[in-house]
Amino acid sequence: MTQPDIAPNKPPKRKRLSSEARRQDFINQAIEFFAEEGFESSTRGLAKKLGVTQPLLYRYFPSKNNLISEVYDAVYVKRWQPEWEPLLRDRSRPLADRLNTFYKVYTDAIFNREWMRIFLFSGLKGVDINRRYMQLVRQRILEPILIEARVEFGLPDVPPKHCEVEFVWVTHGGIFYYGVRDLIYESAISTDKDRVIADAITALMAGLEIKLNGPKQT
Amino acid sequence: MTQPDIAPNKPPKRKRLSSEARRQDFINQAIEFFAEEGFESSTRGLAKKLGVTQPLLYRYFPSKNNLISEVYDAVYVKRWQPEWEPLLRDRSRPLADRLNTFYKVYTDAIFNREWMRIFLFSGLKGVDINRRYMQLVRQRILEPILIEARVEFGLPDVPPKHCEVEFVWVTHGGIFYYGVRDLIYESAISTDKDRVIADAITALMAGLEIKLNGPKQT
DNA sequence: AATTTAATTTGTCATTCGATAAATAAGCAA
DNA sequence: TTGCTTATTTATCGAATGACAAATTAAATT
Numbered sequence: 001m002t003q004p005d006i007a008p009n010k011p012p013k014r015k016r017l018s019s020e021a022r023r024q025d026f027i028n029q030a031i032e033f034f035a036e037e038g039f040e041s042s043t044r045g046l047a048k049k050l051g052v053t054q055p056l057l058y059r060y061f062p063s064k065n066n067l068i069s070e071v072y073d074a075v076y077v078k079r080w081q082p083e084w085e086p087l088l089r090d091r092s093r094p095l096a097d098r099l100n101t102f103y104k105v106y107t108d109a110i111f112n113r114e115w116m117r118i119f120l121f122s123g124l125k126g127v128d129i130n131r132r133y134m135q136l137v138r139q140r141i142l143e144p145i146l147i148e149a150r151v152e153f154g155l156p157d158v159p160p161k162h163c164e165v166e167f168v169w170v171t172h173g174g175i176f177y178y179g180v181r182d183l184i185y186e187s188a189i190s191t192d193k194d195r196v197i198a199d200a201i202t203a204l205m206a207g208l209e210i211k212l213n214g215p216k217q218t
Numbered sequence: 219m220t221q222p223d224i225a226p227n228k229p230p231k232r233k234r235l236s237s238e239a240r241r242q243d244f245i246n247q248a249i250e251f252f253a254e255e256g257f258e259s260s261t262r263g264l265a266k267k268l269g270v271t272q273p274l275l276y277r278y279f280p281s282k283n284n285l286i287s288e289v290y291d292a293v294y295v296k297r298w299q300p301e302w303e304p305l306l307r308d309r310s311r312p313l314a315d316r317l318n319t320f321y322k323v324y325t326d327a328i329f330n331r332e333w334m335r336i337f338l339f340s341g342l343k344g345v346d347i348n349r350r351y352m353q354l355v356r357q358r359i360l361e362p363i364l365i366e367a368r369v370e371f372g373l374p375d376v377p378p379k380h381c382e383v384e385f386v387w388v389t390h391g392g393i394f395y396y397g398v399r400d401l402i403y404e405s406a407i408s409t410d411k412d413r414v415i416a417d418a419i420t421a422l423m424a425g426l427e428i429k430l431n432g433p434k435q436t
Numbered sequence: 437a438a439t440t441t442a443a444t445t446t447g448t449c450a451t452t453c454g455a456t457a458a459a460t461a462a463g464c465a466a
Numbered sequence: 467t468t469g470c471t472t473a474t475t476t477a478t479c480g481a482a483t484g485a486c487a488a489a490t491t492a493a494a495t496t
Contacts, residue, residue: 019473022473038258040256040258042452042454043453043454043455044452044453052473053474053475053476054454054455055455055457055474055475055477056473056474056475058454058455058456059472059473063454063455064454064455117342120338120341121342123338123398123402123403124256124335124338124402126402130403131403131405134399134403134405135405138405138407162407163408163410163413163414163417166406166408166413166414166417167414167417167418167421169392169396169399169406170389170392170395170396170414170417170421171388171392171421172392173391173392173394173395173396173398173399174387174388174389174390174391174395175388176395177388177392177394177395178387178388180341180391181352181387181391184341184342184344185341185348185349185352186349187349187352187353187356188384188387189356189383189384190380190381190383190384192381195381195384196381196384196385196388199384199385199388199425199429200385202425203388203389203421203422203424203425203428203429204421206421206424206425206428207417207418207420207421207424207425210420210424211417211420211421237442240443260483260484261483261484261485262482262483262484270444270445271444271445272483272484272485273444273445273447273485273486273487274443274444274445276484276485276486277442277443277444281484281485282484
């Protein structure tokens with residue numbers, strides 16, 4: 001149990017990080033902490049997890065709310081990958097293939113306990129960044145899918161109707177909710193993510209073909 | 219502004235409810251309160267909403283956690299309608315019709331702000347009643363749907379496979395998540411609930427026909 | 437009206453919360 | 467080393483929290 005003190009070049013003392021790096025480290029651990037405990041949890045609890053005292057947090061963040069905003073930013077903004085949209089719009093591949101690839105990488109990005117819990121907590125708080133994220137999903141994912149579907153089916157290029165967007169939302173939400181059941185409720189009975197996605201996309205494509213060709217739409 | 223005191227048989231003074239009725243009234247208002255503010259909110263805030271002082275709550279409930287348990291019970295257990303399952307199993311009607319009727323009445327029961335927020339809050343807390351509710355959905359809704367689908371398609375009566383249940387879960391979760399978007403995120407762009415349900419069921423039936431007849435399943 | 441019983445409020449306690457100021461410790465440059 | 471700067475801790479404040487006991491009020495019963 002005696003610690004090997006003879007390590008001259010690397011003293012076991014705490015290495016001092018740059019102020020910005022330390023701040024980022026705090027944010028990253030705050031993501032884990034608030035994701036698990038909720039945003040109502042105490043700054044003292046977070047400080048304990050960080051191994052520091054609670055007032056130190058106020059050297060790096062002016063208030064608890066400011067720290068929470070940094071957590072939102074790190075989760076919502078920085079984990080969004082701009083290449084997702086061109087992937088969906090790549091007409092050299094069948095749409096069903098693109099959708100399978102997209103939902104594979106998209107769920108790789110968001111199907112983790114921290115992301116999903118932060119998302120659900122912030123959604124219940126009704127913060128603005130949550131609404132903006134939903135708009136981003138609609139504009140960069142769902143509407144492109146509908147445009148690509150019309151091309152795939154040889155239909156004229158008209159803007160997606162509201163009820164068409166809702167239809168794609170239901171599939172998207174169903175896949176998202178599979179992640180919630182798997183990672184948060186721990187009630188998913190199949191953990192073969194790619195299989196679940198593939199089946200959902202099969203039904204989505206079949207439904208889209210029926211819906212987009214259907215005669216009477218509002 | 220003078221109150222009409224001349225109402226001899228019914229004095230405008232506060233009518234005293236029976237102890238049990240008052241308790242139920244507290245629970246009902248606690249549902250609204252905790253649904254909006256979250257379970258971390260204070261008993262003083264609830265008491266203010268009730269128009270009473272905070273210690274009075276402890277005459278009706280031994281602790282805050284006990285009150286929260288009563289809220290769970292009122293939301294999860296008492297709003298479940300046993301007739302939902304026989305409705306799904308009524309083979310005198312086509313399955314698609316039954317599904318449309320079922321999801322119409324099911325969403326009438328759960329698509330309200332209080333129910334959905336209590337559900338999401340309790341899910342994030344990981345309380346046991348949430349897990350039990352998910353099992354109830356699987357056993358009383360999703361698996362019956364798969365059994366009925368096999369009958370509808372003239373397939374042999376074998377128990378549903380895990381990935382088949384997940385497939386129905388995705389549609390079910392998608393419809394549920396439509397309610398979340400509409401009532402909590404307020405980001406739904408079509409509020410024609412029946413239309414959203416009908417489209418989802420069209421895709422579900424098409425997907426089920428493909429999936430249940432498919433050759434290679436695990 | 438007098439008495440009993442239940443409902444409700446007042447007052448309070450120990451703890452915990454976010455936040456601030458002052459004191460200390462640790463790294464860095466000369 | 468010596469001083470200077472930054473990081474971190476100690477101590478503390480006022481407000482809010484869940485819970486309890488005792489006092490008070492209001493309804494019900496006789």
